[in-house]
Amino acid sequence: MSEIESGAMKKATELLTAAEMRAIETAAMDSGAVSGIELMERAGAAVVAAVEEGWPQLARGAFRVVVLCGPGNNGGDGFVIARLLRERGCEVELYLLGEAVGLPRDAQANCDRWREMGAVQPWPAKLDGQADLYVDAVFGAGLSRPVGERVVAPLAGVPPERIVAVDAPTGLCMDSGRVLGSAVSAAVTVTFHAPRPGHYLADGPAHCGRVICSSIGLRGEGPRRAVRVDAPLVPVLKSADGHKYSHGHALVLSGGSGRTGAARLTARGALRIGAGLVTLGVPGAAQLEVAAQSTGVMLTRVDGPEAFSKVLEDERINALCLGPGLGRDRARSLVPVALEAGTRRAVVLDADALSAFADAPDALFARLHPGCVLTPHGGEFARLFPDPAKQLAEEPARGPALSRLDVARAAAERAGCTVLLKGPDTVIARPDGMCAVNAARYARSVPWLATAGAGDVLAGFIAGLMARGADAFGAAATAAWLHVECALQFGPGLIAEDLPESLPAVLRQLDQAAGRIRAGSAAEESSTPLQ
Ligand SMILES: NC(=O)C1=CN([C@@H]2O[C@H](COP(=O)(O)OP(=O)(O)OC[C@H]3O[C@@H](n4cnc5c(N)ncnc54)[C@H](O)[C@@H]3O)[C@@H](O)[C@H]2O)[C@@H](O)CC1
Numbered sequence: 001m002s003e004i005e006s007g008a009m010k011k012a013t014e015l016l017t018a019a020e021m022r023a024i025e026t027a028a029m030d031s032g033a034v035s036g037i038e039l040m041e042r043a044g045a046a047v048v049a050a051v052e053e054g055w056p057q058l059a060r061g062a063f064r065v066v067v068l069c070g071p072g073n074n075g076g077d078g079f080v081i082a083r084l085l086r087e088r089g090c091e092v093e094l095y096l097l098g099e100a101v102g103l104p105r106d107a108q109a110n111c112d113r114w115r116e117m118g119a120v121q122p123w124p125a126k127l128d129g130q131a132d133l134y135v136d137a138v139f140g141a142g143l144s145r146p147v148g149e150r151v152v153a154p155l156a157g158v159p160p161e162r163i164v165a166v167d168a169p170t171g172l173c174m175d176s177g178r179v180l181g182s183a184v185s186a187a188v189t190v191t192f193h194a195p196r197p198g199h200y201l202a203d204g205p206a207h208c209g210r211v212i213c214s215s216i217g218l219r220g221e222g223p224r225r226a227v228r229v230d231a232p233l234v235p236v237l238k239s240a241d242g243h244k245y246s247h248g249h250a251l252v253l254s255g256g257s258g259r260t261g262a263a264r265l266t267a268r269g270a271l272r273i274g275a276g277l278v279t280l281g282v283p284g285a286a287q288l289e290v291a292a293q294s295t296g297v298m299l300t301r302v303d304g305p306e307a308f309s310k311v312l313e314d315e316r317i318n319a320l321c322l323g324p325g326l327g328r329d330r331a332r333s334l335v336p337v338a339l340e341a342g343t344r345r346a347v348v349l350d351a352d353a354l355s356a357f358a359d360a361p362d363a364l365f366a367r368l369h370p371g372c373v374l375t376p377h378g379g380e381f382a383r384l385f386p387d388p389a390k391q392l393a394e395e396p397a398r399g400p401a402l403s404r405l406d407v408a409r410a411a412a413e414r415a416g417c418t419v420l421l422k423g424p425d426t427v428i429a430r431p432d433g434m435c436a437v438n439a440a441r442y443a444r445s446v447p448w449l450a451t452a453g454a455g456d457v458l459a460g461f462i463a464g465l466m467a468r469g470a471d472a473f474g475a476a477a478t479a480a481w482l483h484v485e486c487a488l489q490f491g492p493g494l495i496a497e498d499l500p501e502s503l504p505a506v507l508r509q510l511d512q513a514a515g516r517i518r519a520g521s522a523a524e525e526s527s528t529p530l531q
């Protein structure tokens with residue numbers, strides 16, 4: 001089953017690192033439930049099934065396949081694939097990197113079985129590129145160092161449309177999606193049991209083509225330290241019995257005259273996502289400008305910290321958003337008020353509210369609490385968390401490589417709150433290490449979302465969900481997911497203003513899907529709580 005294209009109503013899919021996957025395999029083998037050789041047979045069969053689906057000309061005969069096997073169990077899968085394709089009548093050539101004598105036991109056994117039907121040829125410098133299909137079974141989960149030119153050279157001239165990768169394209173780190181040295185680009189990548197972070201993060205999607213995750217009969221779950229967001233993690237549809245005060249009150253702080261647009265976008269996002277009330281806190285000089293441009297959003301005058309404290313005496317205001325268009329000076333004076341000890345309101349800090357503390361991030365971190373969300377893009381992240389950002393920028397010397405999950409986790413732990421690191425592979429991390437990936441990749445790719453003001457709307461979505469009572473992590477992950485859904489809904493030509501206005505259609509679809517589940521048609525698809 002293709003995880004990406006299944007359209008299942010699951011809230012989230014666990015993403016397993018190579019080590020977590022290995023632990024599941026080992027536990028299954030140790031329990032006697034399955035042997036390594038059986039798992040390898042199933043893995044090979046899953047790849048062949050994907051090939052039959054993706055290359056229907058195979059069934060018509062005269063299909064020439066080249067299988068490239070590496071020195072580990074990924075190569076072991078390759079021997080199985082070669083045998084099964086030969087049994088289906090394909091013409092198969094097989095090349096091995098290194099010597100067969102050093103193969104691990106299960107791979108060795110499959111190498112021996114293959115030898116009964118075909119030759120094991122030494123590694124070629126180059127291939128003619130004329131075969132119908134090339135199977136990349138060189139390295140998978142065991143990639144431990146940068147891949148040299150000699151390894152990828154045979155596939156250099158082969159178009160990706162004719163390459164299927166086993167578990168991962170060779171050279172791609174499955175934990176991080178980063179390329180170690182050089183990497184193969186495939187049309188289809190077949191992975192087993194659960195997808196891996198590297199299929200979604202960084203360069204992963206550019207190299208994987210399409211990802212198919214196949215069951216190989218393993219039962220175990222991992223520690224659930226990382227998930228891919230597939231649907232809202234917190235409730236977004238309103239219950240029938242609520243009223244506006246039961247949906248919270250979000251306050252968005254605006255910048256001065258001529259700089260209020262960003263906060264207005266944020267406020268609109270908070271309102272559309274269902275906060276009961278949304279107020280813009282505006283300096284006196286900008287009041288007229290904001291009043292003329294905002295409907296549905298209330299206004300209150302917030303000139304400085306004193307006025308802000310006064311406004312916060314209203315305890316019904318339960319979520320704050322500071323940053324979009326705020327200006328750094330205003331951020332420096334207002335953010336401490338928002339974070340004042342004892343108030344424990346939900347606080348979203350974005351843009352200027354992050355940049356304002358670039359010189360003294362520790363002063364900010366000391367005030368943050370678990371009800372806060374920081375929403376940095378890459379540049380803001382690097383200013384607040386220079387060490388992990390620097391490590392991530394370095395060329396990886398070994399696998400598994402440091403990932404965006406690792407650095408977002410480190411940042412969340414350091415800050416003591418949820419951190420949402422923006423990108424086409426947005427990562428949301430909680431201080432306890434839990435991570436969610438909102439991948440705007442593959443069928444959810446939305447390049448048109450890279451538009452001015454889109455981030456302001458995202459901050460508003462988060463603040464609005466938190467006003468409605470969602471926890472910081474759930475709100476951030478859900479907002480990120482809905483943000484991409486809105487962009488998909490609207491399509492190319494999108495500008496930031498369109499995002500909140502696209503939300504009703506997205507929510508309607510969720511409502512319809514929920515209705516179908518209530519009616520029982522999708523009762524099979526349950527969700528697992530994220531704890
Ligand atoms: N029983 C199992 O554990 C199963 C494993 N499976 C397959 O096994 C794979 C993992 O197998 P392994 O752990 O053996 O790992 P790999 O087969 O991915 O690679 C490990 C081997 O490659 C070498 N190597 C790593 N990076 C290198 C580099 N840059 N240049 C040269 N050599 C390099 C290592 O020294 C080691 O010999 C999975 O990706 C999957 O395809 C599947 O068959 C399912 C069952």
Ligand SMILES: [K+]
Nearest residue numbers: 136139166168
């Ligand atoms: K591979």
